[in-house]
Amino acid sequence: MKYLSHWLANLTQIVNEMISGQFLQQLATVKEKFDRFESGQNAVFRLADFRELSEQLEVLTRVVPTLVHNETNSHMIQLLKNEIGNLTAVMNDLQFTITGNDTENHKLAELRSKLASCEEQYSFHATKDVIKDPFYGASNASTPVQCGEEELYAISEPWTHKWAGTAAALQYGAWFKDPLPPPGTEDRIYYVTNYNNVKLLYEHANYDDFVSNRRQVVHTLPYTYEGTGHAIYNGSFYFIRYNTATITRWDLKLRKTLASITLPGAGKHNTFHYTVGAFTDIDIEADEKGLWAVYATTAGQGLMDISKLDPNTLAIIHTWNTNRLKRVVGNAFFICGIMYTIDTHNTRSDRVYYTYDTNKGVDSFLAIPLHLKYMLLGQLSYNARERVLFGYDYGHMVTYQLYFKQFTSKK
Numbered sequence: 001m002k003y004l005s006h007w008l009a010n011l012t013q014i015v016n017e018m019i020s021g022q023f024l025q026q027l028a029t030v031k032e033k034f035d036r037f038e039s040g041q042n043a044v045f046r047l048a049d050f051r052e053l054s055e056q057l058e059v060l061t062r063v064v065p066t067l068v069h070n071e072t073n074s075h076m077i078q079l080l081k082n083e084i085g086n087l088t089a090v091m092n093d094l095q096f097t098i099t100g101n102d103t104e105n106h107k108l109a110e111l112r113s114k115l116a117s118c119e120e121q122y123s124f125h126a127t128k129d130v131i132k133d134p135f136y137g138a139s140n141a142s143t144p145v146q147c148g149e150e151e152l153y154a155i156s157e158p159w160t161h162k163w164a165g166t167a168a169a170l171q172y173g174a175w176f177k178d179p180l181p182p183p184g185t186e187d188r189i190y191y192v193t194n195y196n197n198v199k200l201l202y203e204h205a206n207y208d209d210f211v212s213n214r215r216q217v218v219h220t221l222p223y224t225y226e227g228t229g230h231a232i233y234n235g236s237f238y239f240i241r242y243n244t245a246t247i248t249r250w251d252l253k254l255r256k257t258l259a260s261i262t263l264p265g266a267g268k269h270n271t272f273h274y275t276v277g278a279f280t281d282i283d284i285e286a287d288e289k290g291l292w293a294v295y296a297t298t299a300g301q302g303l304m305d306i307s308k309l310d311p312n313t314l315a316i317i318h319t320w321n322t323n324r325l326k327r328v329v330g331n332a333f334f335i336c337g338i339m340y341t342i343d344t345h346n347t348r349s350d351r352v353y354y355t356y357d358t359n360k361g362v363d364s365f366l367a368i369p370l371h372l373k374y375m376l377l378g379q380l381s382y383n384a385r386e387r388v389l390f391g392y393d394y395g396h397m398v399t400y401q402l403y404f405k406q407f408t409s410k411k
Contacts, residue, residue: 144384147288147336148359149407155352155389156401158373162211164395169194172278174379175390175397176232179286182253190232191397192225195278195378197242199224203252221250222257226269228378228392229283233291233311238284243269247284247293247314261314263307265297272296272326276345276378280331287334288384289358294339296326304329306339306358322356323363329354331380333389335402342370345377373398 164170175191187206192198201219204210224242231238236258237250245266249259267273267281272295274280283294291311296302304326308317322339330342330350339356352368374394381390382402389400 143387145288145336145387145404150404151407152335152340152352152368152402153405154403155368155370156403157371158391158393158398158400160373160396160398162397164193164397166395170395171376172228172276172378173392173395173397174228174230174381175392176230176381177383177386177390178232178235179383179385180234181385182235185235185252190237191392192228192230192239195226195228195280197224197226201237201239201250219250219252219255221248223248226279227273227282228278229280229285229294231284231286231291231381233286236311238291240279240282240284245282245295247282247309249311249314259312259314261309261316263293263295263316265299266295266305267297267302267326271298272302274326274332274345275328275330276376278378280378283332285332285334285339285381286384287336287382289334289337292334292339294326294332302326304332304339304341304356306356308358318358320356320358320361324354324356331377333380333382335382335384340366342377342380346372346375348372348375350377370400 162175164173170193172195173191173193175189177189178185181188189204189207189210191202192200193202199221201221203217203219205215205217209215219237221237221239225239226242227240229240232252235252237252239248239250240246241248241260244262245268246260246262248257250256251258263282268279270277270279270281272281274283281295285292285294289308291309293307293309295305295307297305300321302325304322304324306320306322308319309315310317324341330344332339332341334340337358339358340352341354342350343353344350348371350370350372352366352370354363354365356363372393374396376394377391379390379392382388383390386399387402389402391398391400
C-alpha cells in the first residue's frame with residue numbers, strides 16, 4: 001500500500017510537471033549527469049547515482065499512460081514508449097559500479113545516446129507542433145522537385161524514427177519507403193538489419209506498426225545479401241547478392257525473383273567500399289529519373305562509376321565514369337539524376353561535397369553541412385515521393401528534410 005500511495009503521488013506530480021514544463025528540465029538534468037560522467041569529470045559512477053537514474057527512468061515510464069489518457073499524438077506516444085523501453089534494457093545491463101574500461105564506456109555511450117533520443121521525442125511533443133506527416137519535415141508528396149529548375153542547398157538536422165537495438169548486427173542496415181509505390185502500398189515501410197550474409201527483409205503496413213513493431217511481415221529472400229546499398233522501387237526490392245557483384249530484383253507481391261545482373265568488373269566484398277566498409281561496394285539508388293547503381297572497378301582504378309539501370313530488366317542503359325575515388329566517399333544519393341556524395345560516415349559535422357550531374361556529364365564541389373547524429377552512417381538514400389533522405393545511423397532509422405531553391409545557372 002505504501003508503494004501504491006507513492007506511485008499515485010508521483011503520477012499526480014508528473015501531470016503537474018508536464019503542465020509546467022518541469023519534466024523536460026528534469027530530463028535535461030539527467031542527461032547533464034551522463035555528459036559529465038562520459039567526459040571524465042566523474043571517476044566513479046556510484047550506486048546512489050544509478051538509483052537516482054533508475055528513479056528518473058520510472059518517471060519516464062509513467063509519462064506514457066498519462067499521454068494516452070490525454071489523447072496525445074499516437075505516433076509520438078509510441079516513439080516515446082519505444083525509447084523508454086530501450087533505455088530500460090540498457091540500464092538493466094549496466095553494472096552498479098562502472099569503471100573506465102572500454103566495454104563499460106561503450107554501454108554508457110549507448111545509454112547517453114538513447115537518453116538524448118528520448119529527450120528529442122519528448123521535446124517534439126512538448127512543443128505541440130502539428131506535423132501531419134510522420135516523416136519529420138517531409139514535403140507534400142504532390143509537390144515533387146522540379147528537376148532542372150530547383151537545386152539542393154541545405155539539409156535539416158536528422159529526425160530519429162526508430163532504434164533497432166544494441167546488438168552488433170543491428171548497428172548496420174537500411175530502411176525505405178517506396179518512392180513509386182503500387183496502389184495500396186503507399187504507407188508501407190521496409191527495413192533490413194546487418195550487412196553480412198543475411199536474407200531477411202522486414203515490412204510493416206504503416207508507420208504506427210513500424211514504430212511499435214507490430215504485425216511484421218518477413219520476406220525470406222532467395223539469396224543472402226551483403227552491404228547496405230539496397231533499394232525499394234515500384235514494388236520491388238533490389239539487393240546485392242552476398243560476395244558477388246550481382247544485383248537482384250525481388251517482387252514484393254509475387255515474392256519471386258524477376259531479374260538479375262552482374263555489373264562488369266565491379267568490386268565486391270569490401271574491394272571498393274564506402275568509408276564505412278560493411279561490404280558497401282555497390283550502392284543501388286532511385287530518384288525522379290529512375291534506378292542507379294554506384295560502384296568501382298579495378299580497370300577504372302577505383303574511381304566511382306554510375307550506371308543507369310532499367311528497373312524491369314536491370315539492363316545497363318548508360319554508364320558514366322567520375323573522377324572521385326569510391327573508397328574516400330562516405331555515402332551517396334541521387335536527386336534528379338545528380339549524384340551527391342558525403343565525405344565520411346563517422347564525423348558528426350559531415351558535408352555533401354562532391355557531385356556528378358549525369359544530365360550534363362560534369363562534376364562539381366559543394367559544401368552543404370550534414371549532421372551525423374550517431375556517427376556510424378551505413379545508408380543514405382533519397383526518396384523522391386517523400387522528398388527526404390533516409391539514413392541508417394548506428395542502429396537508428398532517421399530522415400533528413402531537404403531544402404531546394406531555384407536553380408542558379410552558371411554562364
